[in-house]
Every structure is written in structure tokens, then in C-alpha cells.
Amino acid sequence: MGSQNIIIESSSDYCKTWSQYHEITALPLRIISERSFDIIQKDNNNFLIAYLQFPGKLAIFNYNIASTSLEQVGTAFTLSSGVQEIEFTFIDESTYLASLKDTGDNVFYTRSDDGALTWSTNHSFAGVLTGNRPIITSYHNGNLYAAIAEENKISLIVSPDKGVTWSAPFDVFLNDKPISNTSIHSDGEKLFVVFEEHIFVNQLDNYQTDVCYISSNNNGVDWSGKIKYTKYIRNDLISSIKLSGDRIIALVLSNRVNQERQDTYLGILAETIDPAPPAINWMDFPNPIDFDQDFQIQVFAYDETGINSVSVEFNHKVYTLYDDGNHEDFLAGDYIYGGTIDGVPTNTSLGPDKSKIIGLNNVQLPISNNGVIADISTAEKIRLAVKVIDTDQNEINRTANVYMGELSGRDGKYDGLNILFSGGFFLSGYSNNSLWFNAVSSSSLMVDYQAGNIGVNPTDPDNLIYSVLSGDTPFGHSWQDWKKAVDNGAYFYDGDNDGVYNPVDKNENGVWDPDEDKPDLLYDGVYFTSYNDGVPASERRFDTIEPKGIEIRQSIYASNRNSILDDVIFFRYSLLYKGLGNADEPDSLTDVYFSVWTDSDIGSADDDKAGCDTTLHSGYTYNNGSDQVFGENPPAFFKTIVQGPLVKTGNSADYGYNKFGPDIGINALQGYKNLGMTTFAPPHKNHYKLLDPRNPLEGRRYQEALYPFDGSEIDPCTFEFGEVRGGVNCVEVNNKFWFSGDPVTNYGWIGTFALDMRDLTTTGAFTLHKNEPMDIIVAYVVGRGIDYLNSIDRAREITQYVHEEYQRNFSTIVSVEDNNEELPAKFYLSQNYPNPFNPATKIKYTIGVVDENFRPLQTQLIVYDILGRKVKTLVNEVKAPGTYEITFDASQLASGVYLFRLSSGSFSQTKKMMVLK
Known part of the structure; x- marks a missing residue:
């Protein structure tokens, strides 16, 4: 329901996939809550919508999803004041029953034998006057059934005349635990009584709730034992149960993914198997943390069948946690698993993010991915992921951000x-x-x-x-992440000169070599x-x-x-x-x-x-x-x-x-x-x-x-x-x-x-x-x-x-990962590329280090013709140690072979190139 409209999605394969989306906007909705209306699937195309129309009226409409037509059934009926919730039963084409609850928690019903043209006065269910939900009824093989729960007991009442009269309550099930929210449903062959069972969990020192059911294949005379539909060790609650064709569809609310939020899960009663994961009640670790500091983590995890393993992934490493009393986990067998996580080394990348803080030196700058500098509140963080697997191999995962305390906040800072x-x-x-x-x-x-x-x-x-x-590992995660940066236009060192960034340790020596690619x-x-x-x-x-x-x-x-x-x-x-x-x-x-x-x-x-x-x-x-x-x-x-x-x-x-x-x-x-x-x-x-x-x-x-x-x-x-x-x-x-x-x-x-x-x-x-x-x-x-x-x-x-x-071309400190590696010790003149060429080519050359002061050298790069006559001076200046590249434009030269010579200090080298027009 959105903006007082009703939204319907349809499925033709018992909820495996969903196709059409229908929004019913023509209803004059003025309802209090989602419990103020009920929808029943009448057949493949038709849905009956019963809703409490403000103020104090009951109206029935038929919606056809094939034609998207909406027609009122019968006339609106004035109810007693304070009615807030409804459960609707379609018995046959002329007979309907509306089970109601008012603000005083009184439960009762009204029925119609003439297609909602007229309705009966309010009637009470046998043995039931109050409740927190309207009583759900189900029509099965000529009888109308209702289920009633009291503490740990379920009783039925039966009407042989479509709700005119009811039998006295009779017991059908006695449980060893408290039950609530009971309802009865028919799939055409069997009757099902669905209920919530409340189980005391020692680890929690509190109750948790499962959804269970019993069934009967002989019109309620005999009943099966209790069958658990949900098995998660924390709370699963009934949201809605409806008949679709010959299947009973159950909607269940559960906090199995997020303890702070209940999500809706859909399944088919008596068919769907619940992959009930274990539960993580809490995780505890210091947050924020400091660089280079190990820290402890504890995870409170439990399951109905037992825990197989608890692990933590942090900063690209996986750690096993233990419940043996020897790993910062308190007592053995107390469901609290613990372990020690390695600290985050300084000068290592913490992974890509929309915003980051540059904190490598005395100047600290928050930055954003849209170019904003400083005016953003952010923190460097690493994702911590906990995985718990039970003995049935069901698993649950929880994640949390671990923040680096030294790299958080806003504004550019100096000396903090x-x-x-x-x-x-x-x-x-x-x-x-x-x-x-x-x-x-x-x-x-x-x-x-x-x-x-x-x-x-x-x-x-x-x-x-x-x-x-x-400090990042060569060819590690940050080097691989740089591929996406290159896709977005980042520079890189192309060690193999193939024009593609592919950071691979070709000789598998664990360090970067000059013929291998690396980030900028x-x-x-x-x-x-x-x-x-x-x-x-x-x-x-x-x-x-x-x-x-x-x-x-x-x-x-x-x-x-x-x-x-x-x-x-x-x-x-x-x-x-x-x-x-x-x-x-x-x-x-x-x-x-x-x-x-x-x-x-x-x-x-x-x-x-x-x-x-x-x-x-x-x-x-x-x-x-x-x-x-x-x-x-x-x-x-x-x-x-x-x-x-x-x-x-x-x-x-x-x-x-x-x-x-x-x-x-x-x-x-x-x-x-x-x-x-x-x-x-x-x-x-x-x-x-x-x-x-x-x-x-x-x-x-x-x-x-x-x-x-x-x-x-x-x-x-x-x-x-x-x-x-x-x-x-x-x-x-x-x-x-x-x-x-x-x-x-x-x-x-x-x-x-x-x-x-x-x-x-x-x-x-x-x-x-x-x-x-x-x-x-x-x-x-x-x-x-x-x-x-x-x-x-x-x-x-x-x-x-x-x-x-x-x-000096930023050469005081080199950028390699081995801090002992120096600037180029050798001079080198590369072959021009492309060669032959027309009209331009690129020439790369390297000026080596000659002393500990990285002394720059007078450098010349000159082009000569084949007879040794000077054609063009490309470089004539002092150059610091490093690698350089220059473009030579030969558009004014004739085809032929030319020489290019690099002279720097005592070094001199000459190579040939060809202009081909």
C-alpha cells in the first residue's frame, strides 16, 4: 500500500518469479493502517478487496488483473464505531464473512448471504470475546473453521452452516511451550493450523519465536505432530498467510539479517525448507583503532543445532575464532568466540572509497570523489566481516566498519x-x-x-x-584495484610497453622489476x-x-x-x-x-x-x-x-x-x-x-x-x-x-x-x-x-x-616499494617508437645517478642526417637523474635514415631511425 493506493504484484509460478505490477488507484481509500484491509485471491484473475472505509464502513471490491477493472461488490455497510482491523473469508459467490477487531480489542464477525448487499449484526465467536488480532476463518469441505490459542493449547470451533452457528471449542493440540497468533487455513485437501511458538533460549536468557504448524487430512478429526516451519534461533513472526491456487503462502517477519530490522520472507507452507542461519547476538572490538596495534574481537554466536566455525576477515586476512577460554573469549563453551586481529600497518592502502583522508605526512586532507577538498566529514575505514557456520552448513554474515582513529574527521589539518x-x-x-x-x-x-x-x-x-x-605489497590488492583507476584515466608505468596496465609479477620474485607494470x-x-x-x-x-x-x-x-x-x-x-x-x-x-x-x-x-x-x-x-x-x-x-x-x-x-x-x-x-x-x-x-x-x-x-x-x-x-x-x-x-x-x-x-x-x-x-x-x-x-x-x-x-x-622530476625520493632501491644507475637511450615513422616519433632516454647528491648533468639529444650533419637539437639543458621522453616531428625532413645521439656527462650513445613518407 502506498499513498493510500494498493499495489499488487503477480506470480504464475508460486512466487518463484514476479512479473506484472499493478497499482490500484481508483479506491476511495481512507484507512487507518494496513490491517484495515484484506485481499483474497478468488481465482487466477480476480481478487476480492475488503476494507474498512473511514468513517466506519465495510466495502468490498473485485479487481481483475487481466482487464485492470475494479468493480464494487454489493454496497458499503456501516459498522459499529472503533473497528480497526479485518480478516476476510470468501465462502462462495454469495457468502462472505468479515472477522473484525475494534479499539477495545473486542473480536467479532459479520456475514453476508447475498453478495454483500446486506450484512448481519455483529456476532461473537464461540468462547472468544477479545484478542489482539481478528480471528481468521477457513472454509473447508463444507465447514467453516476457526482456531483459538490459549497459553499452550489450541482449540477449534466449527460451523456447519457457513458461520451462522458454531460448535463449542474442542482441543486439538497441546504444546510444551507457550503459543500465540494462531490461525487455520485450507489448501483444498488438508487443514493447517499455523502458530507462533515461544522458546526460552538460555544463551539469551529470554524467549525467541518460531513459526510452526499442525495439519489434518480428515477434516480436523486427527492432527499431525508439530512441524517447525521456521528454525532460526531468534525471532520469526507471522506476517500473513494466504491461499494461492492450491498452495498456502506464508509471509514471515524475521531479524535474521539485521537485528535492528525485521525483513519479510516468503515461502510455501509444508514445502519450503528454512535455511535457518545461526545467530550473532553481538560483536565486540575496539573502534576506532590505531595503526600497527593488534586488537581483540569477541563474537556471541549460537544456533539450535550447534556452531561449526566462526571466522573473521579483516584487511585481506582470515582469522579463526575460538570458544575454548584461551583466545580472549571468556569461558569455554559460553558461545562467545574470540581471537586476536593483526594491526593495520602504516603506509598501506585501506582500499577504494567515495571519500578518503590523506594522512601520510604533516598535512592531513579529507577528499571526496567529486573534487571537494577538506569540506567533508569522513574517516578511513576497513570492512570487518564475521562468518558463522552451523553444523547444518547454514551460515550468517555480519559486517562492520573499523575506523582508523588517526584518520577521521573533517577540515584540512597541519600538526593536527x-x-x-x-x-x-x-x-x-x-x-x-x-x-x-x-x-x-x-x-x-x-x-x-x-x-x-x-x-x-x-x-x-x-x-x-x-x-x-x-607500504603496499607489490602486485597486491591496491595494485589490482588500480586497474579501475586506469579505466577512469589514471596514469601508470608501462613496464612492458604494451599500452595496457597489467600488474603481474612476471618472474615471481615478489618485487617489482622495471619490465613490469606498476601504478603511478x-x-x-x-x-x-x-x-x-x-x-x-x-x-x-x-x-x-x-x-x-x-x-x-x-x-x-x-x-x-x-x-x-x-x-x-x-x-x-x-x-x-x-x-x-x-x-x-x-x-x-x-x-x-x-x-x-x-x-x-x-x-x-x-x-x-x-x-x-x-x-x-x-x-x-x-x-x-x-x-x-x-x-x-x-x-x-x-x-x-x-x-x-x-x-x-x-x-x-x-x-x-x-x-x-x-x-x-x-x-x-x-x-x-x-x-x-x-x-x-x-x-x-x-x-x-x-x-x-x-x-x-x-x-x-x-x-x-x-x-x-x-x-x-x-x-x-x-x-x-x-x-x-x-x-x-x-x-x-x-x-x-x-x-x-x-x-x-x-x-x-x-x-x-x-x-x-x-x-x-x-x-x-x-x-x-x-x-x-x-x-x-x-x-x-x-x-x-x-x-x-x-x-x-x-x-x-x-x-x-x-x-x-x-x-629534478620529483626524483629526490624514488617511488619504488623497496626503500633501498635507488634512482637509475645507468644511462640508456631507447630505440625510437614507432620506427619507421611519419611524421612523428617518440624517443625515451634515461639519465643515471653519478653521485650521492643526484647531480644534474648537461644533456644533449641531437638528430643528424646519415652524413653526420646536425639536423635538429631536441634537448640541450641540465637534466636530473630520471627517465624522459620527447616527441620528434620530422614533417619537414625527407625520407631516409637519420641518427640520434644522447650525450650526458661522459655518456654518449647513438641510434638509427627511419623517416618513411
């Missing part, structure tokens, strides 16, 4: 204290000369991205955050998820902007083995414009700006200031003195453009890079460059002149460092939110970088307001070409010194190191 309320980005550009804008900035009420790739349902169970940590593991952990701008316009804050078909593959990296990088989190945003397949959509999105957006709250939220450092391509947040949360030395929080988007320069001397670390290497593009920070602007949440953007145009203006309300240029000389200090000529200050001065020396353009700040560290403009990813690498850097100003200096030192680390 809040520094970030929410993080994300602004993204804007032009599509066919029309401005578009979207964002992930939850505290500004803009979350325009949803989990998963374009075209995938955002609720797809594979739209998760996938992680691999340095940089430093000590990688976290990957993908999301897209598919949130409909109607659900956005700016409801005029439709999705553009932009997908973002987000990878996050962190280190915990370097005292400097312990204060850094790296983000790789791989932007991919796929489009939505619309005929009028462009092949590229132009004049695109990407902004790192944060709502930084360093301790207290209302005492933060903002600034930027153009030499470090960073915007930052710092405190205006001491802080109530952090004390005398609150940290400074830098947001740094490490690798900006690629833009074409047309100058062959320029190179743009996409760096992946020493394993995957470097992609270098000639004639391109990477942009850095191009603007910085901090919206002020609580000031009416610099509010969060109220429309897409204001969002774009913030990215361009313009005044948001009218698009005018900011004048550092007059801008009321800052001052130009230290004798600097305010006219000469670049107004695209708000507050670019140095608060430590009080020199330059300094922000003067301490408020609840947001900030935008922007790079652009660039172009997103369809199906060509654009990778932008960002770093969150936190520095904490001896006071609030010294924290800025400390953050600058770390940020400078971050840029140097990028120049």
Missing part, C-alpha cells in the same frame, strides 16, 4: 589543527565566444562537478578514490579519482551555465620520508575536454583560466590575511599575529603553481614539459612553454565589496584580478584593502597580483584586512583542445616557524624546494 575549511578550483573560458564558468568551491556553494567520467552515472560503484601507498606511485602515496562537470544547470548556483563535457582526472601525491616534503601535498589536475556530442559544440575551449581556490582557516577563521609571491608562483594565507588555536606561531599556507598549462610559443628554443617522476619520465614539447601564476586575488567572505562571485562574470573577473562588480582594474595606490609600503612606487606595482609585497619585511603591496578569506591562485589563458589532456600540477605547502611572519619564510623555503624538486 585546522588550516583549510574547503579547497577546490575555479575554471572558466569561452565556448564559441560565449563565457562559461564552473567551480568546486563548496563553502561558496559551488560544486559543479560530479563523480565519475563523462557519460557514467555518478552513483556508479566504481566512482571511487583509488590509492596506492609505498610517486613518493609514498598516490590517490586518484575522476569527476566531470555534469551537474545540471538547474542544480548549480549559477543556473545559466550548462555542462561543457569537461572531465578531470585528479592525482594526489605525498611523501613522508623527506623532512621538507613532509609539509607538502601535490595535486595533478589532468583537464580533458571531451564535449557532449552536441552538433554546435566547438573543437576547443579557448581563453581558459584555472584557479586554485581555497577557503583557508588557519586556526581561527576570522584572523587570516592573504598575499602572493610572484617569484614562487604562489598565493598564500597567513595569520595576523598569534592565533587562539595555534598560539604564537601559526603556520603559513602556500598554494603553488608547480607545473602550469602548456601554451604554444612557436619558438623552437622553447620547451614545455609534463613531468611524471622518475618512473614514467618526462614528456617534452618543443615550441611550447608552461605558464606560471598569472594572477592572484582573494575574495573576502565578510566584506560586501569583495564577496564571493554572484554570477559567472564576477567569477571570471576574480580570475583576471579585476574588481568583480564592474570589471575595472584594481589600483594598488587606492585599493582600500591594502597598502603599498617601504617606499615602493605604487604606480609600478603589478595590479594582477594582489598583495604581492613581503609581510616579513613590510615591503611592497601588503593586505591590511584580516578576515575569513578565500583566495584564487590563477594560471592562464590556455586552450583545451577536444580529447587532449592538459596537466596542471599544484602544491599545498605549509610552513611553521617561530612566529607568524617566520612561518612565511619557512613556507617560502619549502616552496622553493618544491620548484627545485619539479626541476
Whole structure:
């Protein structure tokens, strides 16, 4: 029953499968509860519906499922006041009996001999005046039967004249346990009395309930012994019993799956065998737990026939529990099973999830699978599964989440204290000369991205955050889970160069080797998820902007083995414009700006200031003195453009890079460059002149460092939110970088307001070409010194190191699972691929380590013709140890054989390649 309608599903194979769905909406239902109506199957197509129509009337309708027609039978009959429940009996085409119960628990019946045109006055059943349910009657071989329970006894009353008169009660069954909720039913051949039996369970020190029945094949003269229909050791309760054809269908309520909830189970009386599982009364274990700490678990499990085994699966291991008094299980034979579970090692992945917490180093960040950073309450958890098997091989399973206490909560934290309320980005550009804008900035009420790739349902169970940590077993669970990350666009190291991620230990030595595939593991952990701008316009804050078909593959990296990088989190945003397949959509999105957006709250939220450092391509947040949360030395929080988007320069001397670390290497593009920070602007949440953007145009203006309300240029000389200090000529200050001065020396353009700040560290403009990813690498850097100003200096030192680390292709700490493994010791020049080629080919080369300082070397990669004449210089710069890859375009060269030579330090190697046009 839904919304005062009746819903019917039909089955033609005795409830094995269900087909048609019928919703009866034409009834003038105004009923009190589901017990205020009853449905009887009259034949294959017709159902009689008897219901108590408010106020105080009984009505009968016939519903035909073949024609979906609904017709009233007879006329509505006025009942005595207070009638609430009904059980209906169809005796023949003209004779009906309605058994009723009122609010005073009085039970009685009325009957009709003329097809519900008229009804009798109320009559009492012989020997029964009150009850908690209406009495169910059953017509069998010319007699009408009713069953009555009293404590542990069942009696029958019989009517030979269709309910006009009744016999005196006579006993048919005496039980050794209390019984209740008795009813009688006929399948045409036998009579069945169904009842609930209440059994005292010593383990529970309480009663539990089973559903039982007795049967008679000679019209109730003789009866069988008790037969248990349900056998679960906890509670099974009768919900409804109905005749369907020649089968009696029983609906039973049971909490066998969830003790807090009763589910409905359907079966055929006298045919269905109950696979009664054992019961788990409780499980006890510490929650949350700490890393590297073993813990104990106890499970209270029992069964009517006996327990065969109790086991626990946790963190990919299975443990056997015991009830012998020797395994943290209290007393032997007390049904409490116990054991010790191994602790969770640090630096191991806890499995994919919709939200996770990055907690590898001093910076802790909750992240969500739709791009939201920090503004999400979550916890790292591992599923614990208990399995109990009884001696009949029936089993029950219970699961629970075990939370890691060190990785739970919300907000970005440093030293365990809040520094970030929410993080994300602004993204804007032009599509066919029309401005578009979207964002992930939850505290500004803009979350325009949803989990998963374009075209995938955002609720797809594979739209998760996938992680691999340095402590994970090579080729283990997290490496295998990475397959789904790769399906969603994650990078990987292709050891066998077949273009497919297949992490197999080919030589079965238990460690990773360079010719084997591995995840995109940089430093000590990688976290990957993908999301897209598919949130409909109607659900956005700016409801005029439709999705553009932009997908973002987000990878996050962190280190915990370097005292400097312990204060850094790296983000790789791989932007991919796929489009939505619309005929009028462009092949590229132009004049695109990407902004790192944060709502930084360093301790207290209302005492933060903002600034930027153009030499470090960073915007930052710092405190205006001491802080109530952090004390005398609150940290400074830098947001740094490490690798900006690629833009074409047309100058062959320029190179743009996409760096992946020493394993995957470097992609270098000639004639391109990477942009850095191009603007910085901090919206002020609580000031009416610099509010969060109220429309897409204001969002774009913030990215361009313009005044948001009218698009005018900011004048550092007059801008009321800052001052130009230290004798600097305010006219000469670049107004695209708000507050670019140095608060430590009080020199330059300094922000003067301490408020609840947001900030935008922007790079652009660039172009997103369809199906060509654009990778932008960002770093969150936190520095904490001896006071609030010294924290800025400390953050600058770390940020400078971050840029140097990028120049080294992130090679200070290698990302392999064996911590003793080093950077490449050998130099190597790979054969170009493809070869022969036209017009472009890729050349991969490796720069080895020459000393303990990982000293970079002057490196050249030059192409010569067959006569030794220089054709093109591909690389001529200092290179850190690592693996690199560059694309060589030979479209201007004639067909033939060419040479390419790698020179680095004292190493030199030459190989041949062929241009074939």
C-alpha cells in the first residue's frame, strides 16, 4: 500500500518469479493502517478487496488483473464505531464473512448471504470475546473453521452452516511451550493450523519465536505432530498467510539479517525448507583503532543445532575464532568466540572509497570523489566481516566498519589543527565566444562537478578514490584495484610497453622489476579519482551555465620520508575536454583560466590575511599575529603553481614539459612553454565589496584580478584593502597580483584586512583542445616557524624546494616499494617508437645517478642526417637523474635514415631511425 493506493504484484509460478505490477488507484481509500484491509485471491484473475472505509464502513471490491477493472461488490455497510482491523473469508459467490477487531480489542464477525448487499449484526465467536488480532476463518469441505490459542493449547470451533452457528471449542493440540497468533487455513485437501511458538533460549536468557504448524487430512478429526516451519534461533513472526491456487503462502517477519530490522520472507507452507542461519547476538572490538596495534574481537554466536566455525576477515586476512577460554573469549563453551586481529600497518592502502583522508605526512586532507577538498566529514575505514557456520552448513554474515582513529574527521589539518575549511578550483573560458564558468568551491556553494567520467552515472560503484601507498605489497590488492583507476584515466608505468596496465609479477620474485607494470606511485602515496562537470544547470548556483563535457582526472601525491616534503601535498589536475556530442559544440575551449581556490582557516577563521609571491608562483594565507588555536606561531599556507598549462610559443628554443617522476619520465614539447601564476586575488567572505562571485562574470573577473562588480582594474595606490609600503612606487606595482609585497619585511603591496578569506591562485589563458589532456600540477605547502611572519619564510623555503624538486622530476625520493632501491644507475637511450615513422616519433632516454647528491648533468639529444650533419637539437639543458621522453616531428625532413645521439656527462650513445613518407 502506498499513498493510500494498493499495489499488487503477480506470480504464475508460486512466487518463484514476479512479473506484472499493478497499482490500484481508483479506491476511495481512507484507512487507518494496513490491517484495515484484506485481499483474497478468488481465482487466477480476480481478487476480492475488503476494507474498512473511514468513517466506519465495510466495502468490498473485485479487481481483475487481466482487464485492470475494479468493480464494487454489493454496497458499503456501516459498522459499529472503533473497528480497526479485518480478516476476510470468501465462502462462495454469495457468502462472505468479515472477522473484525475494534479499539477495545473486542473480536467479532459479520456475514453476508447475498453478495454483500446486506450484512448481519455483529456476532461473537464461540468462547472468544477479545484478542489482539481478528480471528481468521477457513472454509473447508463444507465447514467453516476457526482456531483459538490459549497459553499452550489450541482449540477449534466449527460451523456447519457457513458461520451462522458454531460448535463449542474442542482441543486439538497441546504444546510444551507457550503459543500465540494462531490461525487455520485450507489448501483444498488438508487443514493447517499455523502458530507462533515461544522458546526460552538460555544463551539469551529470554524467549525467541518460531513459526510452526499442525495439519489434518480428515477434516480436523486427527492432527499431525508439530512441524517447525521456521528454525532460526531468534525471532520469526507471522506476517500473513494466504491461499494461492492450491498452495498456502506464508509471509514471515524475521531479524535474521539485521537485528535492528525485521525483513519479510516468503515461502510455501509444508514445502519450503528454512535455511535457518545461526545467530550473532553481538560483536565486540575496539573502534576506532590505531595503526600497527593488534586488537581483540569477541563474537556471541549460537544456533539450535550447534556452531561449526566462526571466522573473521579483516584487511585481506582470515582469522579463526575460538570458544575454548584461551583466545580472549571468556569461558569455554559460553558461545562467545574470540581471537586476536593483526594491526593495520602504516603506509598501506585501506582500499577504494567515495571519500578518503590523506594522512601520510604533516598535512592531513579529507577528499571526496567529486573534487571537494577538506569540506567533508569522513574517516578511513576497513570492512570487518564475521562468518558463522552451523553444523547444518547454514551460515550468517555480519559486517562492520573499523575506523582508523588517526584518520577521521573533517577540515584540512597541519600538526593536527585546522588550516583549510574547503579547497577546490575555479575554471572558466569561452565556448564559441560565449563565457562559461564552473567551480568546486563548496563553502561558496559551488560544486559543479560530479563523480565519475563523462557519460557514467555518478552513483556508479566504481566512482571511487583509488590509492596506492609505498607500504603496499607489490602486485597486491591496491595494485589490482588500480586497474579501475586506469579505466577512469589514471596514469601508470608501462613496464612492458604494451599500452595496457597489467600488474603481474612476471618472474615471481615478489618485487617489482622495471619490465613490469606498476601504478603511478610517486613518493609514498598516490590517490586518484575522476569527476566531470555534469551537474545540471538547474542544480548549480549559477543556473545559466550548462555542462561543457569537461572531465578531470585528479592525482594526489605525498611523501613522508623527506623532512621538507613532509609539509607538502601535490595535486595533478589532468583537464580533458571531451564535449557532449552536441552538433554546435566547438573543437576547443579557448581563453581558459584555472584557479586554485581555497577557503583557508588557519586556526581561527576570522584572523587570516592573504598575499602572493610572484617569484614562487604562489598565493598564500597567513595569520595576523598569534592565533587562539595555534598560539604564537601559526603556520603559513602556500598554494603553488608547480607545473602550469602548456601554451604554444612557436619558438623552437622553447620547451614545455609534463613531468611524471622518475618512473614514467618526462614528456617534452618543443615550441611550447608552461605558464606560471598569472594572477592572484582573494575574495573576502565578510566584506560586501569583495564577496564571493554572484554570477559567472564576477567569477571570471576574480580570475583576471579585476574588481568583480564592474570589471575595472584594481589600483594598488587606492585599493582600500591594502597598502603599498617601504617606499615602493605604487604606480609600478603589478595590479594582477594582489598583495604581492613581503609581510616579513613590510615591503611592497601588503593586505591590511584580516578576515575569513578565500583566495584564487590563477594560471592562464590556455586552450583545451577536444580529447587532449592538459596537466596542471599544484602544491599545498605549509610552513611553521617561530612566529607568524617566520612561518612565511619557512613556507617560502619549502616552496622553493618544491620548484627545485619539479626541476629534478620529483626524483629526490624514488617511488619504488623497496626503500633501498635507488634512482637509475645507468644511462640508456631507447630505440625510437614507432620506427619507421611519419611524421612523428617518440624517443625515451634515461639519465643515471653519478653521485650521492643526484647531480644534474648537461644533456644533449641531437638528430643528424646519415652524413653526420646536425639536423635538429631536441634537448640541450641540465637534466636530473630520471627517465624522459620527447616527441620528434620530422614533417619537414625527407625520407631516409637519420641518427640520434644522447650525450650526458661522459655518456654518449647513438641510434638509427627511419623517416618513411
